[in-house]
Amino acid sequence: xxxxxxxxxxxxxxxxxxxxxxxxxxxxxxxxxxxxxxxxxxxxxxxxxxxxxxxxxxxxxxxxxxxxxxxxxxxxxxxxxxxxxxxxxxxxxxxxxxxxxxxx
Numbered sequence: 001x002x003x004x005x006x007x008x009x010x011x012x013x014x015x016x017x018x019x020x021x022x023x024x025x026x027x028x029x030x031x032x033x034x035x036x037x038x039x040x041x042x043x044x045x046x047x048x049x050x051x052x053x054x055x056x057x058x059x060x061x062x063x064x065x066x067x068x069x070x071x072x073x074x075x076x077x078x079x080x081x082x083x084x085x086x087x088x089x090x091x092x093x094x095x096x097x098x099x100x101x102x103x104x
Contacts, residue, residue: 053078
């Protein structure tokens with residue numbers, strides 16, 4: 001095993017750096033979206049996954065023809081989305097507390 005197999009070619013990094021130094025990145029056409037809009041959109045996505053999981057679980061319990069594999073996948077996806085949302089919330093609260101402790 002050679003270490004160089006895992007190290008990318010330096011030319012990749014050279015081209016990447018030139019784009020940012022020269023300002024070739026297009027920012028004029030980007031739409032401005034507020035943090036609250038992004039947060040609301042992502043929380044709506046978490047809610048949709050929870051509802052989908054609940055619906056598929058209820059369908060399975062009622063005896064409708066639904067694959068247990070899909071029920072479990074929906075449940076795990078909803079669980080992971082909720083855990084991520086909780087971790088993001090914890091980080092936001094932690095950042096707010098850190099800012100409130102700062103001496104101005």
